[in-house]
Amino acid sequence: MPVLRLPKFGKPVKYAYITGRVRAMKTKLIPREMYQRMLGMEIPEITRYLEETQYKEEIDSIAKDYSGAELVEYATFANLAKTYRKLLRVSIDEPQFLILEYLRRWDIWNIKTILRGKFYGASEEDIMKYLVPAGELDPEFLEGLAKKERVEEVIQAFDGTDYYEALAQYDGKMLSSVENALDKLYYFRMERAVGGTLSVGGGLLLKYVRKEIDVKNLVTLFRMNKAGIEASVIQENLIPGGKLHEELSRMAGQSYNEFVRGLEGYPFWSAISDVVGEGGSVSRIEARLRAYLVRYAWALSNYHPLSILPVLGYIVSKDTEVSNIRKIVRGKEAGLSAELIEEQVVA
Amino acid sequence: MVVEVIVDGGILYGLLAVGAGLATGLAGIGAGVGEQGIGAAVVGVVAEEPGFLGKGLFLMLLPETLIIFGLAVSLILMFAWTPFA
Numbered sequence: 001m002p003v004l005r006l007p008k009f010g011k012p013v014k015y016a017y018i019t020g021r022v023r024a025m026k027t028k029l030i031p032r033e034m035y036q037r038m039l040g041m042e043i044p045e046i047t048r049y050l051e052e053t054q055y056k057e058e059i060d061s062i063a064k065d066y067s068g069a070e071l072v073e074y075a076t077f078a079n080l081a082k083t084y085r086k087l088l089r090v091s092i093d094e095p096q097f098l099i100l101e102y103l104r105r106w107d108i109w110n111i112k113t114i115l116r117g118k119f120y121g122a123s124e125e126d127i128m129k130y131l132v133p134a135g136e137l138d139p140e141f142l143e144g145l146a147k148k149e150r151v152e153e154v155i156q157a158f159d160g161t162d163y164y165e166a167l168a169q170y171d172g173k174m175l176s177s178v179e180n181a182l183d184k185l186y187y188f189r190m191e192r193a194v195g196g197t198l199s200v201g202g203g204l205l206l207k208y209v210r211k212e213i214d215v216k217n218l219v220t221l222f223r224m225n226k227a228g229i230e231a232s233v234i235q236e237n238l239i240p241g242g243k244l245h246e247e248l249s250r251m252a253g254q255s256y257n258e259f260v261r262g263l264e265g266y267p268f269w270s271a272i273s274d275v276v277g278e279g280g281s282v283s284r285i286e287a288r289l290r291a292y293l294v295r296y297a298w299a300l301s302n303y304h305p306l307s308i309l310p311v312l313g314y315i316v317s318k319d320t321e322v323s324n325i326r327k328i329v330r331g332k333e334a335g336l337s338a339e340l341i342e343e344q345v346v347a
Numbered sequence: 348m349v350v351e352v353i354v355d356g357g358i359l360y361g362l363l364a365v366g367a368g369l370a371t372g373l374a375g376i377g378a379g380v381g382e383q384g385i386g387a388a389v390v391g392v393v394a395e396e397p398g399f400l401g402k403g404l405f406l407m408l409l410p411e412t413l414i415i416f417g418l419a420v421s422l423i424l425m426f427a428w429t430p431f432a
Contacts, residue, residue: 012384016384021395027396028395
């Protein structure tokens, strides 16, 4: 897989079209208060509501094969991939380069899904349903991977690419080390490709991504510190490259109370201060941090209206919307209480 | 002889005409620079929301007013402001 050439210096006006377009697309996202109403609805009602939104086309096209939570899940995934592909299609030059760099996370997601599917012996059809072909790997290539019999064959297909080194860590027993290596590879590649550009756009993308890494590491810390895992194991699982990496890795292995006290004063503290108590669930904290990240992307885009940030804000908001719908529908199907689902919904 | 030409107004009239041309021309270039971003953004929004076309066109035409100022200055220079009258 060739690494893209670095683009020329960016001019803000290059972003005018794509930012205008995503700001119009943002108005079509499901409003925040709708999630509360969806919590009180049954799955068929939610499906009917979604049919009135941008998901109509996908729901209509697969409604004959699926129903209930599965229908909503696959339709939302298909719509997510379509929307992201559209962003790539309608942008040019520097914005396109940066969007693709960011969307490569879906390549990682797809590789992980295929590996996991093969590891647990899932069928090709089942794997295909969970893929989001929004990155560089096209659907045909992914389909070819899903058809392979064993995990080793999938890994072999990446021979000669950047991914191979990470995938080669597979020891035949556990996928977690490979998944972790893939996550690190994604951020490393982005730093290498985007960090080399001298444009303002690339710098802003990295600024946001560093924040994202911090939030991811923070969630890992919350989970692992709460479970009382050893500091060295936690540090291995942290993704390097975040702005607060040094500080966060020092917090690994601390007792939960000490860790929480150490977080006071950070910019994200106000978003989580009321839910970090000893009895609070990590998923609620994760949802709050995710909401903070979405707000951060949009707030930053107000300072740089003609930049990659509004596009990033939209990408993150859309991703959050889809995961919210899936959480609600899956929760309803599993018979979880509305409070338990609400805890996980990012609003 | 040079003094005669200046007094006759030959060169001054020429410079006046150049100034008038620059006033309209530079205003046009400035408006164009302003419009390129607005135009691109409006087309982006209209692609998603066709109903925005009217408002979008209005926003797009705002920088055109700058040309009117430039044109007014040109007309004043050429016809209204006559230092040689």
